[in-house]
Amino acid sequence: MSTTIIELMQAFVAMSVFYVWVVRYQAVVADFAAFQLPDWLRDLVGALKLTGVALLLGIGDGLEGMGAALIGVFMVGAVMMHLRVKNPLIKMLPSFCLGLMALLITMNYYVL
Numbered sequence: 001m002s003t004t005i006i007e008l009m010q011a012f013v014a015m016s017v018f019y020v021w022v023v024r025y026q027a028v029v030a031d032f033a034a035f036q037l038p039d040w041l042r043d044l045v046g047a048l049k050l051t052g053v054a055l056l057l058g059i060g061d062g063l064e065g066m067g068a069a070l071i072g073v074f075m076v077g078a079v080m081m082h083l084r085v086k087n088p089l090i091k092m093l094p095s096f097c098l099g100l101m102a103l104l105i106t107m108n109y110y111v112l
Helices: 003-023 025-034 039-056 064-084 089-110
Strands: none
Touching (some): 003 039, 003 064, 025 039, 039 064
16 A cells, blocks of 8 residues: 555544544543443543554654554444444444554554
8 A cells, every 4th residue: 555545544543533532522421431431441541542643643753553553452442332332333433444444554564
């Protein structure tokens, strides 16, 4: 896959995760309440996802793939939680798509 496409996906995934966990934080609070998960776990997940964003954007020298992998793992978890509470497919689509992009980015750094 071309470097430009990978960089665009990195920027899109990073902006999306940042937007949800910073700008739309109240929606995250509501989701975690619906998932019946504790506040401390929500805060830990948020800190780790924002760390993944920083790595994905190249804050850690050469750790972009690690950031993508970290975000990808959490997106798999998000899809599983949506399935657990039987949310409609449209509600889990963003997590699925971001997870897929994170997987492609990770593969670009570690497999291809």
